[in-house]
Amino acid sequence: MSRVPLGLPLAGVLVSIVLSAFFSSTETALMSINRYRLRHLASRGHPGARLAEQLLARPDRLIGVILLGNTLANVAAASIVTLLTLEVAGERWLALTNGAVTLLLLLFGEVGPKTYGALHAERLALPAAYVYRPLLWITYPLVLLINGITNALLRLLGVSAERVASHSLSADELRTVVAEAGALIPLKHQQMLVSILDLERIRVDDIMIPRSEVAGIDLHDDWERIMAVLRDAQHTRLPVYEGDLDHIVGVLHLKRVARELARGELDRDGLLALARQREAYYVQEGTTLTQQLAAFQQNHRRHAFVVDEYGDVQGLVTIDDILEEIVGEFTSLPYALRHDVRADEDGSFVVTGGTTVRALNRSLGWSLPTGGPKTVNGLILEYLETIPEAGTSLKLAGHPIEVLQVGDNAVKTVRIWPPPRS
16 A cells, blocks of 8 residues: 555545535435426426436436445545555554544535535436436446345335325415415416416305396386396396296397397397297306316306206306406406495495305405305304394404395395404
C-alpha cells in the first residue's frame, strides 16, 4: 500500500461518496416524483419520462439495483479508509477514521442527497432513468436473485411485489389535488372542477323548482286565463295538465303556439293537440345530477319532472339548473330567484317560502343547511316544528329571520338578514 500514492485511495473514497450520493438522491427522486406529472410527460413523448415510468412499473427491481449500487459504494468507501488507516496510521486510529467516513457518508451520501432528491424529484429522476435502464440490464441476474429471495419472504407475510399499488385517485383525493393546485389553475376553474365532482353527491330534488313554483297551463281554466298564461310566459316550454301537475298531458313549445296564434287558428283543441306532440319526461327523486345529465344527453331533453315513489310530481329540474351547479349562475340572480328574492336597503332580503335553499345559498353566498328540507318554507317549519304566525322571529344558521306572511299551512314570505360579521 505504501507504493500507492496517497491521492489515489482518497480519490477512491471521494468517488464512492459521490456514487452513494447519486444512488441515494435518485432513489428518493424516483420514489417521490409526481406519477401524474410523469404520466403526462410520457404521453407527450418525453423519453426520460417513459423510461422512468417503465422502471417504476416494477419498483422491487428498481430498488434492488439502487440498493445494490449504494451498498457497494458505501462498502468500498469504508474498505478503502480501513486499508489506508492500517497502512498509514495503524490500528489505533481505525475507530476514528471509520467514524469520520461514516459521518461523511451520512451527511454527503445519504441525508443531503435524499433531501435534495425530495425537493427536486423531476430534475433528478428523469436523467437518472437513462442510467438505471442499462444498469438494471447489466445487473439483472444478481438483482433477480436478490429480489427472488426478498419476494419469497414478502409472500410469507402476504405481500406480492407483482401487485403494484394503484395510483388512481378517489373523488375526495381529486378534490384535494384541485384545491392545492393554487395559481396553476385559476380559482374559477378550480370551483368548476370541484362542482363537477360534487354532481355525484347532489340529487335532482336538491335543485329542482318546487311543484308550487312550476308554471304551466291548466286545461280546466277558462280560455282567457290560458291566454294570459301564454302571454306572460317566461319560458319556452310549459307543461299542459288537467287539474294539477299529476295529470300532465304534454309539454307545449311556445314557438308552435306563436305560429298558430299568427294564423288565428289556436283554440282549446288545437292547444291540446300541440301539447300532446311532446310527452312529459319523468325522473325519480334521488337521482344524482351525474346520472340526470347523462339522461338528458341520451334522451335529448332539457327538463324533467321529478316524481316521488308514488308517482306524484314534486318539481321540475332543467339542464340549465345542472349547468349552473357547475359554472355558477348565468346572471347575478337566476331567473328562478328574480321574482322570489328582493333586496332591501337595510341589507335584508325578502324571500318567498318556495325558494330552494341551494339556489339561495349559491346566489347570495350563504350557508343555510341543505341536508334536510329543500325550500325556505320547509327549513323554517322543520326548525320550529310548528306552523308559525306572521311576525315570528328566529335565528337559523346565524341568519336572523322574520316570518312576514303565512297561508295555506305554509310560510309564504320571510325576511332574511345575512349573518352578522364577527
